[in-house]
Every structure is written in structure tokens, then in C-alpha cells.
Amino acid sequence: MKNPDRREISVIVSCFNEEDNIEKCLRRIVRTVPGAEVLVIHGGKDRTADIAETVALEHPGIRVIRNKEDRGKGHAIKVGVREASADIMVQMDADLQFMPEEIPEVVRPIRDDRAEVSFGCRFMKRSKVENYRFDFLRVLGNRVVNGYVSLLGRQEFRDVTTGFKAWTRRAIDDIAFKDDGFVYEVEIALRASLKGYGVAMVPITYCNRLGGFSGHGRGWRESASIAWTGARILFFATMIRFSLW
Ligand SMILES: Nc1nc2c(ncn2[C@@H]2O[C@H](COP(=O)(O)OP(=O)(O)OP(=O)(O)O)[C@@H](O)[C@H]2O)c(=O)[nH]1
Numbered sequence: 001m002k003n004p005d006r007r008e009i010s011v012i013v014s015c016f017n018e019e020d021n022i023e024k025c026l027r028r029i030v031r032t033v034p035g036a037e038v039l040v041i042h043g044g045k046d047r048t049a050d051i052a053e054t055v056a057l058e059h060p061g062i063r064v065i066r067n068k069e070d071r072g073k074g075h076a077i078k079v080g081v082r083e084a085s086a087d088i089m090v091q092m093d094a095d096l097q098f099m100p101e102e103i104p105e106v107v108r109p110i111r112d113d114r115a116e117v118s119f120g121c122r123f124m125k126r127s128k129v130e131n132y133r134f135d136f137l138r139v140l141g142n143r144v145v146n147g148y149v150s151l152l153g154r155q156e157f158r159d160v161t162t163g164f165k166a167w168t169r170r171a172i173d174d175i176a177f178k179d180d181g182f183v184y185e186v187e188i189a190l191r192a193s194l195k196g197y198g199v200a201m202v203p204i205t206y207c208n209r210l211g212g213f214s215g216h217g218r219g220w221r222e223s224a225s226i227a228w229t230g231a232r233i234l235f236f237a238t239m240i241r242f243s244l245w
């Protein structure tokens with residue numbers, strides 16, 4: 001018999017000091033998918049988890065996990081996948097660069113049985129970009145990474161590093177990504193493709209971070225972290241393609 005408490009979608013929200021954004025983010029998620037389980041995985045030291053717990057008092061579908069041993073975004077998503085109870089999971093950044101209102105669009109290809117992994121893409125013709133702050137390193141990095149992963153995966157990827165994706169329990173358990181940092185995003189794309197899972201690309205709306213600071217750091221640290229992440233992505237993508245990792 002179907003467990004009556006079982007929720008249809010689990011939304012995993014990884015956070016690193018997002019006290020400026022988390023409440024708005026959670027309220028918008030709950031308004032869009034009221035029946036969802038929402039897992040907040042906080043790895044920082046600010047009031048994000050306290051704020052999320054206050055919102056959870058009103059919405060029992062929200063669960064807050066203080067990720068004490070947090071080792072990066074990939075690690076937080078791993079914890080989310082482990083804890084999620086639904087068969088369909090959505091990964092959504094907490095900083096409101098992506099629109100919680102578009103969760104149904106990103107999940108649709110999975111619901112329609114057209115794919116088991118779905119990417120909300122910023123760089124498609126029908127994607128909408130609002131208030132975009134041009135950042136040479138990120139734009140160049142995304143182009144190189146998308147091109148390279150498409151080549152290795154023999155399928156066109158439009159936005160591998162997007163913070164808005166969905167997948168099925170079956171696919172994510174089989175993909176079993178390893179990286180604890182930002183490389184996990186490329187692992188999902190490439191391993192899904194090499195394992196033959198249907199992958200969907202959905203154009204979405206994207207804007208700048210509304211508050212708080214990048215998990216990549218600030219100033220020169222942000223640029224250095226982005227460059228280092230790009231280099232790691234290219235290295236590990238090659239390793240995955242040749243089954244060396
Ligand atoms: N738990 C956890 N979450 C993280 C970590 N790093 C980033 N996040 C969260 O993952 C999401 C994406 O990280 P961002 O810092 O927004 O990365 P970004 O989008 O490339 O950078 P910006 O454009 O500056 O926002 C956000 O919700 C972050 O709070 C981390 O080390 N641990």
C-alpha cells in the first residue's frame with residue numbers, strides 16, 4: 001500500500017550562509033509545490049538554519065539539516081539525496097537566481113517519462129535572463145565546460161553547471177556522483193549520458209544573486225575559485241569519460 005505520508009517531490013536546497021535569501025526561497029517553493037518535501041542542507045554558520053526552522057513550523061514538509069561535516073555543495077546535495085523520500089528530486093539553489101515557480105517546468109520531462117534527469121538551462125534561446133551581471137570568467141568557463149562535456153557525452157549539453165536540476169531516485173543512485181565540491185554537477189550530466197539515461201534541457205529564467213555572497217567567495221577569491229573549479233571539471237570529466245574515476 002502506498003505510504004500516505006510519502007511526498008511526490010523532494011526539493012533539495014543546499015545553503016552556505018543564505019540568511020538573506022532562505023525565507024523568501026522556501027516560501028516561494030512551498031507556494032509552487034505545496035505537497036513537496038523540502039530539505040534544507042545548511043553548511044555555514046549564519047542564521048540560515050534558524051530562519052528555515054521558523055518557516056518549517058508553518059510548513060511540515062520542510063526539514064532542516066545542519067550539515068556539520070559540510071564539505072561543499074556536492075556533499076550537501078549527497079546528504080539531500082540520502083535523506084529524500086520522494087522518487088523525483090529537484091535541486092534548487094537558495095539564492096533565488098532560479099525561479100521556484102518554474103519547478104513544474106523542470107520536472108515535467110520526468111513526469112512525462114521523457115527523461116530521468118532534467119537540467120534547467122540558462123543558455124537556451126527561450127531562456128530568460130534578468131539583471132544579469134556579465135562575468136567574463138563565468139561566461140567563458142560555462143562555454144568551455146558545456147562544449148567539452150557535450151563532446152565527451154556525445155550529446156549537446158546547454159548548461160551543465162546550472163543550480164536547478166531534477167532527477168529520479170533510480171538515476172541518481174546509479175549515477176552515484178563522488179565529488180563533494182562543484183564538480184558533482186558535471187558528474188551528473190556526464191555519467192547520466194554515458195549510462196544512457198534520457199536527459200532533458202528546459203529553458204528557464206535566471207537572474208543575479210539577490211542577496212548574500214557566492215559560495216565561491218568574494219573578490220579575487222571568487223575568481224580563483226571559479227578558475228580552479230573549471231580546471232577540476234575539465235580534468236574529472238576526462239577521467240569519467242575514460243572510466244578512470
Ligand atoms: N551546504 C553547502 N551549500 C553550498 C556550498 N557552497 C555553495 N552552496 C550553496 O549552493 C548554492 C549555489 O552556490 P552559489 O554560491 O550561489 O554559487 P554560484 O551560483 O556559482 O555563485 P553566485 O553567482 O555568486 O551566486 C547556493 O544556495 C549556496 O548557498 C557549500 O560549501 N555547502
Ligand SMILES: [Mg+2]
Binds near residue numbers: 093163214
Ligand atoms: Mg548562486
